[in-house]
Each structure stands twice: as structure tokens, then as C-alpha cells.
Amino acid sequence: MASTAAAPAPYITSSLPYTHSLPQQHTTPPSYPYQHQHPHVDSSLFAQDDQQVELTLIDLQLLCQEDEAEIHKLLIAAKEWGFLQVANHGVSCKLLCEIAEQAYHAFTLPAEAKARAEPAAGSGYGYFTKQSGANGKRQQLSEAFRLPLNPEHRADVIIKLWPEGNKAFSSVVEEYIAAVESILLQLLRSFASGLGLDPLQFTHDLSKDGIFAVLRMNFYNASSQPLPSLAFQAHSDPPILTILHQNGVDGLQILKDNKWIAVKPQLGSFVVNVGDMLQVMSNDLYPSVIHRVVMKSDKFRSSLVLAATPHPQAIVRPAPQLVTEQRPSQYVPFTMEEYFSSLDSVEYSASKSHLNKFRSIPT
């Protein structure tokens, strides 16, 4: 009898009750002490003419109710910007504070403890120093923990940081991942149904395994740096979608029409961006937009990035319904593994979209 590969385990089915109201915007926007007088200021790091954008705000509860106008708004924002933000998401302010606190504890561990969690060759999980990346040559400001979504693999990383275990960290991270995953699932369902596809079209290959199935904690400390300083180099995100939560300190910039535009941070909301895989699955309808982080002040900045990604053997290709005679498939089918091996490093160091390697007509 022919053996069949085991079907990937179902992703998650739980969804949050969206009982919370819109988080209060309880901070005034931070001021931007652009240090024009500083001798080391690199003016190319400023957003063009200091342009700042407030991303389209999507109400997640309306998406849950399949509100057509809100789904339409989601699709327009994704198409025009590749970035949007989500509020009324049901994740409590308490949990957002707790995860920020736990991330801070992890980054302020002694250097020896963080060094124990540095990834073994070929592994994409653990602690990434400022010098990680292609050939260890990356010189950007951010440090990162890449924590697997798969709980067993995550426990292997946590035990390296805290050999005696750390229940508070583990349980807050687990709770955060579950909460944000339900946002991801809802967004993917809304994307699919808005396009007239099966609502599960973008979710059935999702996996907690694979190099991109991570919660990435970023930490930026610009004290003792010339400002502005490149904190996270230009890149596009590999997954289907990523969901980002920032601590309210500005720095994120997106490349729009060849200009860098600063994203105004909204405390309490999540920034959502289209990743490379959704660009492919949508046959280029939704762009995976290049972005970077530039620190302009020495305020402590942290961010959390959670990715929705297909399993390593999943074949990624444009949804057949989005391939027409007028718009043929823009990509050759490929697996996530093939995509990953085309990258220089898990720290995705290139600023050019890696997807060009899989285009039907190379660019």
C-alpha cells in the first residue's frame, strides 16, 4: 500500500471572545529629537521630508462579524500599503504589559545567559546578537530572540536562558502567542473571503513548525549610538502575514514609491503587514513591502513580531482563482524550504525581495 505523508497537525481552532473595547490611546505621541547638529547624523536615514503615515485602522471585531465594508477596507489598505493596523482585537492591555515586561527581563539577562541561547549552526531559534546575520557581518542595532511557535521547541530555547526554568516567561509567551494567532487566523479568513476564495484558503497549510514560525522579540538600545541610527536593516518579511506590536517608541519606516515613510506608532494596536508568501499567493495583488527601523532617540524600543507561515514542505503558489489569462501566474511553485535556502540567512539581510528568484519571468 502506498504510504501517505502524515497530514500536518491542525493549526489552532480557538478564538478569543472579542469582549474588550478599543484600547485607550493613553500616551501623547513621542517627540522626535532629530539631532541635526550631531556630527555623525546620517541624513539618508530620515524618512523623506519627515513624512509620517497613520496606517488604516481595522476593527477586528467587525471582521469577525464579516462586515463587508471593513473587509473591503482591509483589502484596500493591504493593496495600497501592504501595511495596516488592527484595534478592537481582544488582547488585554494587561497581557500586552506582561509580555513587554517579560521581553525586557529576557533582554536584560547577563550576556552569558543570552550567549547560551545563541543558535547552533543551521538553527534559526534562540538569541541573535547585533552581529548575527550573513557571515556574522550584520552590524545593526537590534538584538532578537526567535522563539518557536511549537511549544516543545520553544521550551528548548527557554531552558537555555533559565536552566531552572521560568514559568512566568513561558506562560505569558504562550498566552500572547495564542491571542495573536487568533488575530492572524481571523485576518487570513477575511483576506480569503474578501477575495471570494474559500475562507480557509490561506490557513490550511499553516504550521507552528519551520524556521519562520516564530515569535520574534526585538530589542533596540540606541544609547551610545550616533543618531539617527539604522536599527533594523531594510527587508521584507517572509511569512504570509506578520503581526507586530511595538512599545510606542517610533522607528518603523516603510518604503513607498521609493520614499521612506515613518509609521506613527499607536499604542495598543497591532501593525499588520503582508509577507512574501501572501504576495505570492495573491499573485502580486498584495505587496510585501520593504521596511526598516531607524532609531532617532535613545529611548528604549522593543517590538514583538509573530508570523503566520506555511509548513516547510507546503507548496506555495498563486491561488488558482487569482490566475487568469490577463494575469498569468507571476511565480513558479516552490516550497518554503526552497524559499528558505534561497536566503542568505534567517536574519534576512537583503533589502531586495527574495521572491524575484521564484518569478515566472525573472526581473
Ligand SMILES: O=C(O)CCC(=O)C(=O)O
Ligand atoms: O521593530 C519593528 O518595528 C519592526 C521589526 C521587523 O520588521 C521584523 O522583526 O521583521
Ligand SMILES: [Fe+2]
Ligand atoms: Fe519586518
